[in-house]
Amino acid sequence: MEEKKSEINGHAGHKNPLPAVSIKSEKNSFKDRFMVFFKRNLLVIFTVSGVLVGVGLGMMVRNMNLTRAQMTYFAFPGEMLLRMLKMIILPLVVCSLISGAASLDTRSLGKLGGIAVSYFLVTTLIASSIGVALAFIIKPGVGAGALNTNNLALEGVSSNKETADSFLDLARYHYVMEINYVTDYKTILVGNATNGTLNYQKVPYGTDADGMNILGLVLFAMVFGVALRKLGAEGEELIRFFNAFNEATMVLVSWIMWYVPFGIMFLVGSKIVEMEDVVLLVTSLGKYIFASILGHIIHGGIVLPLIYFGFTRANPFSFLSGLITPFTTAFATCSSSATLPTMMKCVEENNGVDKRISRFILPIGATVNMDGAAIFQCVAAVFIAQLNNVELNAGQIFTILVTATASSVGAAGIPAGGIITIAIILEAIGLPTHDLSLMLAVDWIVDRTTTVVNVEGDALGAGILHHINEQEMKKQRQQEQHQEEQELEEVKVEVVANVKAEEETSPLVTCQNEGDSSSRETLDDKDGVESVL
Known part of the structure; x- marks a missing residue:
């Protein structure tokens, strides 16, 4: 009878089959969970491995004393990664912003835009304050008066640009889409003086700099999306076109992401090979590097997560854990715009942020929100003041904070944007700009953590806006339910x-x-x- 019962249950010849089945199911479940985790985080594992392998590969190739041509060949896979990411930026920014602005009504668009701008300004101002405070606490320029650019074999960086013209160029960036408008100067003869000498004047004129003007594209795409929304039924076909274009672009991004680990490996390795005398730079500018990176750690590891927690009451680090691939890409490429494709994909898929919000706010943040840049620019300004034995008063410190916050908005659209932004700050407080080459010498070190903090601020901003939007939707649903209940009660009465x-x-x-x-x-x-x- 026992055998028959067991045959009916499918376990003939076993009186107590349950323990074996439970052990086997536990083994299978653990293996299944591990495989699911491995498949889900496969790209992250490959990307982090690419950075580590790139460091080792760079140290090995560094001892081979490659020629300049061989270094170019070695860096070619990494260069291809940068070009792929830059290729996808233009359609991604334009299509995502147009579809995002067109999918939101004017009232919610204005409200979300106002919250985003407030968030960007407040966090950048906090970052600038952290940079100034750390520079005064650590004092990286004190005792470094003997430091000279000639000792480090650095070329001078000339910057004769007026502060007013720098801010006017920033305004011009908003309305030029394909090229960057940069003010230059020429000296012209205006006449003779009474004593026979010639009078010359320095006259500003506009030139076109190389590079894509993301800020102008952002403004155009937002306004164009609002215009399509105003068209109503006539603009629906064009809105659907941009939505389809945007989805196709995200498919291309998913393909490029699988090339990211391989490209990052050679990108990091080539940077290590190109380094000349790192020990001398780090020892001479170690305090400046330490102050900048410490500011990035405080702002990115404490301040931004606290702001996110204050708004959402959720764990910020679980949110950030889904963005390891964009952070690694930011560390390797040193470009917020180049990180934008991977950031949008990971924020939507790993963290569940609404596509309308992520595709509207992330392109703006990649162009406008520069928390990490504001930190190292303020540290650099105070460092140069200490280097030249200049005591900064309260008015100059306030000028540093305001100028760094305002000028960091256009830093992405300018070639060597961080250095020229520091020049604007120095000229605003009346300091010389001949020491900017020191910043340029270690910019490739500091710029990596700078980009990671910039990208983190954008991602957490998108998460905060997503939470606020969900809360507003819940309130609207509750209000609608309450109104329906009131209407039903009125009908019954x-x-x-x-x-x-x-x-x-x-x-x-x-x-x-x-x-x-x-x-x-x-x-x-x-x-x-x-x-x-």
Whole structure:
């Protein structure tokens, strides 16, 4: 009988099969969970491995004393990665912003845009304050007065640009899409003086710099999306076109992401091979590098997560854990714009941020939000002041904060943008710019953590806006449900009130009812009397 019962259950010849099955299922479940985790994080594992292998490969190739041509060949796979990412930036930014702006109504677009701009300004101002505070605490320029660019074999960086022209160029970037407008100067003869000498004046004129103007594209795409929204039914076909274009671009991004680990390996390795005398730079500018990186760690590891937690009451590090691939790409490429494709894909797929919000806010953040850049620019400004034994007063410190916050907006659109932004700050507080080559010498070190913090600020901003949007949607749904309940209650009350009113105001019905009841009572009495008799 036991064998028959076990055969019916499919376990013939085993009296107690349950323990073996449970052990086997536990082994299978652990293996399945591990495989699911491995498949889900395969790209992250490959990307981080690419960085580590690139460091080792760079140290090996560094000892081979390659020629310049051989270094170019060695860096070619990494260069291809940068070109792929830059190739996808233009359609990604334009299509994502147009579709995002067109999918949101004007009221929500203005509200989300206002919250985003406030978030960007506040976080950048906090980052600037952290940079200034650390520079005064660590004092990287004190005792480094003997440091000279000639000792480090650095070329001078000339910057004769006026502060007013720098901010005017920043305004011009908003309205030029394909090229960057840069102010240059020429000296012209304006006439003779009374003593016979010639009078010359420095006159500004506009030139076109190389590179794509992302800021102008962002503004154009936002305005164009709002215009399509205003068209109504006539603009629906074009909106669907940009939505389809955007989805196709994201498919291309998913393909490029699988090339990222291989490209990063050679990108990091080539940077290590190109380094000349790293020890001398680090020892001479070690305090400046330490202050900048420490500021990035404080802002990216403490301040930004606290802001995210304050808005969402969620764990910020679990949110950031889904963005390891964009952070690694940012560390390797040193470009917020180049990290934008991978950032948008990971924010949407790993963290569940609404596509309308991520594709609207991330391109703006990659262009405008520069928390990491503001930190190292403020540290550099105070460092150069200490290097030249200049005591900064309260007005100059305030000028550094405001100028770094405002000028970091356009840093991405300028070649060597960080260095020229530091020049704007120095000229605003009246400091010389001949020491900028020191910043340029170690920019490739500091710029990696700078880009990671910039990208982190964009991602957390998208998460905060997503949370605020969800809360607003919940409030709207609750209000709609409450209104529906009130309407139903009003309908019920009206029905009951009408019935009562009809009973009270209909004398025929009331009299008839009263008559019926009284007649029944009399009939009952008559029957009772007859039965008694």
